[in-house]
Each structure stands twice: as C-alpha cells, then as structure tokens.
Amino acid sequence: MEELNLRELLARESEQVEWKENVADVDNVVATLSAFANDWANLGGGYVVCGAAEGRDEHGFAVVRTPGLTAARFKEVEGQVMTRCRERVTPPIVPLVHELPADEPSRRVLVFVMPATRHAHVFRRKTDSGMYYVRQSRSTVQARNGLFRELMVRKGDLEPWDHRPNPEARVEDIDLVVLRDTLQRMSVWDQSTPIDEYLRVDHRIFALVPSLCAKEPLTSTVRPRNFTLLLFGRDVPRFVPGAHVVFSSYPGFDRSEPHSEAHFVYGPLFEQIRGLKERLAKHVPMLIDKEDPIAPNAVKYPLRALEEAVVNALVHRDYAVHDPVHVTVFADRVEIVSPGGLPSRVDEAAFREGKAAPVWRNQVLAWFCRELSVAQALGQGVVTIFRTMRDAGCPPPEYALGPLSVSCVLRAHPRATRAAVMVRFDSSFRSATSVGFSAGFEIPNPDSELDWARLRSTPVDAPIWRAAMDEIDRGLERVLEATRGELHVFASVVAAIAVYLGRRLSMVAGTRAIVIHQPVRDTGAWESIPPLDDEPPSGGGYFEPLGVPQEPQDASAVLLVIDCSSTIPAERIDDTAHALGAAAHVLRGRAQVPLDAAQLSAAVFGLREALETIAERHPRAPLHLVMHGPAALFVELGRLLSPTVFPRVVAYHYVRGPVSGASFVPAIDVIQRRVVASCATPP
Numbered sequence: 239m240e241e242l243n244l245r246e247l248l249a250r251e252s253e254q255v256e257w258k259e260n261v262a263d264v265d266n267v268v269a270t271l272s273a274f275a276n277d278w279a280n281l282g283g284g285y286v287v288c289g290a291a292e293g294r295d296e297h298g299f300a301v302v303r304t305p306g307l308t309a310a311r312f313k314e315v316e317g318q319v320m321t322r323c324r325e326r327v328t329p330p331i332v333p334l335v336h337e338l339p340a341d342e343p344s345r346r347v348l349v350f351v352m353p354a355t356r357h358a359h360v361f362r363r364k365t366d367s368g369m370y371y372v373r374q375s376r377s378t379v380q381a382r383n384g385l386f387r388e389l390m391v392r393k394g395d396l397e398p399w400d401h402r403p404n405p406e407a408r409v410e411d412i413d414l415v416v417l418r419d420t421l422q423r424m425s426v427w428d429q430s431t432p433i434d435e436y437l438r439v440d441h442r443i444f445a446l447v448p449s450l451c452a453k454e455p456l457t458s459t460v461r462p463r464n465f466t467l468l469l470f471g472r473d474v475p476r477f478v479p480g481a482h483v484v485f486s487s488y489p490g491f492d493r494s495e496p497h498s499e500a501h502f503v504y505g506p507l508f509e510q511i512r513g514l515k516e517r518l519a520k521h522v523p524m525l526i527d528k529e530d531p532i533a534p535n536a537v538k539y540p541l542r543a544l545e546e547a548v549v550n551a552l553v554h555r556d557y558a559v560h561d562p563v564h565v566t567v568f569a570d571r572v573e574i575v576s577p578g579g580l581p582s583r584v585d586e587a588a589f590r591e592g593k594a595a596p597v598w599r600n601q602v603l604a605w606f607c608r609e610l611s612v613a614q615a616l617g618q619g620v621v622t623i624f625r626t627m628r629d630a631g632c633p634p635p636e637y638a639l640g641p642l643s644v645s646c647v648l649r650a651h652p653r654a655t656r657a658a659v660m661v662r663f664d665s666s667f668r669s670a671t672s673v674g675f676s677a678g679f680e681i682p683n684p685d686s687e688l689d690w691a692r693l694r695s696t697p698v699d700a701p702i703w704r705a706a707m708d709e710i711d712r713g714l715e716r717v718l719e720a721t722r723g724e725l726h727v728f729a730s731v732v733a734a735i736a737v738y739l740g741r742r743l744s745m746v747a748g749t750r751a752i753v754i755h756q757p758v759r760d761t762g763a764w765e766s767i768p769p770l771d772d773e774p775p776s777g778g779g780y781f782e783p784l785g786v787p788q789e790p791q792d793a794s795a796v797l798l799v800i801d802c803s804s805t806i807p808a809e810r811i812d813d814t815a816h817a818l819g820a821a822a823h824v825l826r827g828r829a830q831v832p833l834d835a836a837q838l839s840a841a842v843f844g845l846r847e848a849l850e851t852i853a854e855r856h857p858r859a860p861l862h863l864v865m866h867g868p869a870a871l872f873v874e875l876g877r878l879l880s881p882t883v884f885p886r887v888v889a890y891h892y893v894r895g896p897v898s899g900a901s902f903v904p905a906i907d908v909i910q911r912r913v914v915a916s917c918a919t920p921p
Contacts, residue, residue, distance in 0.1 A: 255284060267288065267350070268322045275357075286350040289340055309346070312345075401464070401465070484503075484562050492720075518545070542626045543635070554599050558578075569677060572647070575643050576644045589637065630651060632651050653723075654723070663693055698903050710735075710742055718747065740873040756835065780841040781826065781827060784823055795860045797811070801825065811824065823852060849883075
C-alpha cells in the first residue's frame, strides 16, 4: 500500500477508520479488527491507526495529531495484536501492518489494515467466551440477536431462516392436499408426477427456490424446511411458534373501549392471509357525500393498501421471534405490527417515504406470494401502499421502526373520521341523528349538575358563565385528543357563548376542517353551512350594507349590532353607543325569515366584510357585540375574530322583550377569556 494512501486515512475517523492514540487496551484493537473482517457495512474492511488522535488548532478547528508510539511500544503493540488475532479470533485473522512517520522523528504511527473475509469471526477476551463484533457508524459493537443472525446469513455460516430444515418436523407433517392445491394454482402441478416426487431433497419447483425438504448430514433423515411448514404444514404453530395473527377491532379510538372483538388466525400462511383479507374487507365501507361534486364516493380505506400491509407483515416478519402479528382496527385507523426490526440494510428514512430499495428477509415466502398473485411484484408492496392511500384521498401510511418490531398505521379517509361535537347549554336541543359520525361528544359533560338555564338570567351570573367557558375548553380538549379529521359542530347556546365557542375552535383546532351545522326549521334535521367563498354571493348579500355611523370625535370603541330579525330597538343601540363612547355599526338582515344554510353562508360573508371595514376604520379598537340570530352564525363569527386585529371583543347577552324592557348586558370578553358582567350598561 502506498504511503500517500495511508496518509489519507488521517483525514478523519469514519466507519472504515479508527484512531487509537495510546492503545490503552489492545483487546479493543483486536475487537475492531475482527469487526472490519466481518465487514458488516460491506466496505471491504478497515484500518486501525495507532498513535493518532483528534486535536484543535490555534483557531479552534479540528486537526489530526500524530504523536505516534515509541519504538518499544510500537513493537509491543504489534506483537500483542498479531498474537491475539491468531490465538483469540476464530477463524484467525492476519491483518497487514504498516509504519508511518509521526510528528516527532523518534516515534512512528502503527497502522493495521484488515481486509474483509468470507467468514464471520468471533473474538474471545479473557473475560468472556467469545463475541462477534461489527462496525456501526464509528463504533465497534457486539452483534446480538437479529444483528448476529443476519451476519451469519451474510457470511454463509447460517442459512436464512426460511431455507433451514426444521429439526423437529418430518415429511408426514406436510399437508399434501394444501401442497397440491398450491402447486395447481401456480400451474406447476404435473398430474403424471406422484406427489412424493415434489418432496425429494433433489427436486426444485423453481430454479431459484430450494427444495421443499432437506436431508440431515449425520442421520440422513429428511426434514421439511421452515418455509415448507409455514406454507403447507398441518400444525404450523407447533413447528413455528408465533406464526399466527391476533386480529382485534375496537369501536372507538383506543384500547380503553369496554367492548371489542378478538380473533386468532391460524393455519398455513396463505390461509392466514385469506382470512385476514376477509375480515378487513368488512371494515372498508363506501362513504358517500352528495355535496362533493368531484368525488362523491370514497372508501374508508383502500382495500389494496390493507392487503399489501398485511402481506408485508406476514411475509417479511422475523419468524425467529416467537411473537404473533397483531392487526388492530380502530374507528379511525388500522394498526399492523410485525415482529422483528427492519433489516439493517434498509435505509430507514427512505423506507418511511416509501422509497427504500427492497430487501427480503424471507426470500422464498416472497417468491411464492408473487407467483400466487398474493402481493405486488417483489419490492413494490410499500410503494403500492403509499400510492393507493394517496389515490384514495387517505393520509399517507405511518411507520414506527423499532428494534423488535415494525408498525404500520393506515388512517381512514377524512370523510370517515368525522366527529360530532354537540354543544347544548339549552334543553331544547335537536339530536344530530341524521348524520353519520365515527364519534360523538357532548359539551357540557352530561354528568354536570349545574343549572345552565342561569346563562339567560340577568344580571349576568358570573360563576355560571365561567363554568360554561371551562366546559367548552375541557370538551374541545377531549375531542381533539380522541379524534382526527373533520369536526362537525351542532350548537344550541346563547349568542355570547356561541361566539366564544367559535373563537376557541379557531384557536385549538388548528388546520382541522370544521363544519358548522344549524337546525332546519320544523323538520328536526340539521344542515351544514357551505364553505365560505372569496367571491360575494350571487343575488346580493344577506345583510343590508354596513352604514357609516355618526361617530363621536373621541370614539374609543366600536359597537357592532347584528340583527337578523329587526327586533333590536334603535334607541337602545344609540343609548349603548353613547354610554360606551363608541361608534355604532348595524348589520340588519334584508329578509325577515329564518336563515337556511345558503343564507347563512351569505351572512357569514357579510360578517367578514363588516369586520374588515371596522378594522380598517378603527384599528385595534375594542369591539362590542350585540347579537340576535341563530347560534350557528355566531359560532362562525367567533372563528373570524383575530386577537391581532381586535385586542378585546366583548360579547353581550341580549335580553329580548318589549321595547321598554329590552336590554344589552355585557357578558364575556371572548379574546381575553373573562367575564365582564360588572361593566353592564344601563337599560
């Protein structure tokens, strides 16, 4: 090896290069050399540089120092390392030795060069009976469990699990009916050939697949291979412990549900796959939304994605781990857990994105699945899951990659994960039974014993209003923790509480889609408010134009009156504006009829325009709201309020009555979340 190339080794420590400054422990050098010989990373070997270390220059940057070893220490380390490589490493290894100049002329740098070998090497320290070592990143680690088995397989010292003969099984443990049926489906069955011919140790169904059986070297006993028992065995769990599936389904979103179903799926591999497909097909309903002109029909999950995920879990699992596969169906997702970590050669980041190069732990099982059209072409299963989930409008699959298992989570179509939030502080609430949801929640808690009728009393009952705000906050937190997807809100509340509800939804729900519903007059049904457009509604808006008020010169606040039925007396508006020193703006409905869903959408558009106009004319002025209309409208109003535009928004409790008895009572500041009843304006 040229000296120049060895000098390049000093550029940096890496997976292929390790520095040892003083060589305090010779065993560490030998362990690293045996790891380089095992060549886990397939780099061709590695280098151990004795007498080199990392330091810092005068500017603080990393540099390599080569203090080297004295002549005596050089000879001592070289002799001990070579002796232990010969006597304590099995099979023995013989590294190449090179000498390089050090920083001082009286010292030398000792370099051991260890090429990769064709065998797996075990190193025995004085304190143990022997251990296999491999390199992971810049560290030398012990090869344990799955790492050890994979090292043995790579080096050819151990056959892959599916190729190995099972030492406890006999030919009689193969179900010949299942075998013949499978061969017929694969179109490789020859009626003129006795079934026993397929079990001969020298008979191969396909050139790339080993024989179904193998002969023991010493006893010459014919044993079925592991894959043969898994595919065609009479009693699979007897010879392959854990080779079954636990299928569970819960009506809710976690395992705390009091009711659930559990099934154990046994049998040959393809029987398990077929049984799982049948059970999963029952959880793939068609979701119909007639209001969606582009995709009115959708499935909760694409069945192809579920099938590919199940096949991957069964075919590529680690059967040396005696845990079953778990398939669990919840209201909003399907979780599939496969025993055994991801093969070390798979790039985890690429795998999570569905772009990893294929690596097969059980190649024979994968081949049979392909030939029987049970799965996609080899290596395309994860790609298919990502594509079919995307094409169906479902969220992408989520993978959790642990050392002992791989978990795949497939979440349902957003249309199937709709949660109903029923906010009913009034007793006259119409249940939303006409709309299907994956979960329903009630606010306030049905177990509450508070008298919510006190919300309508005057003067404002401060404790009950605080309790109502607390109930909304706790209820929404419970909903968001337990659900995903659309939130459908059904509210029957006083106007000020409706505004607070809308404001809290805007704060805590983030990017989740929120659909507000209102009851249909005289039918008992509910209808949703269409999404808000950026263009004005055709045929004119719901409200009359927002008039320019006679503003006091020193106006310090804004009073916005929203009146959908022309019942709020003008003189009360003037009195309240005068008492507040506020500029009064009034939004009155054009038609004196109850709002339907289309009119509500136009009314929300009018509210948005009015708020933009007020914010422009009165920047950051406190906003006072007096309202009379449906609760759904005021929930949407709360969602439009921004604390960066309106630092205070006081929602009033409107007490309807004769002209002489009508009053506006301030109730809560929905931005600062506090009761303001003490600031009540005079009647």
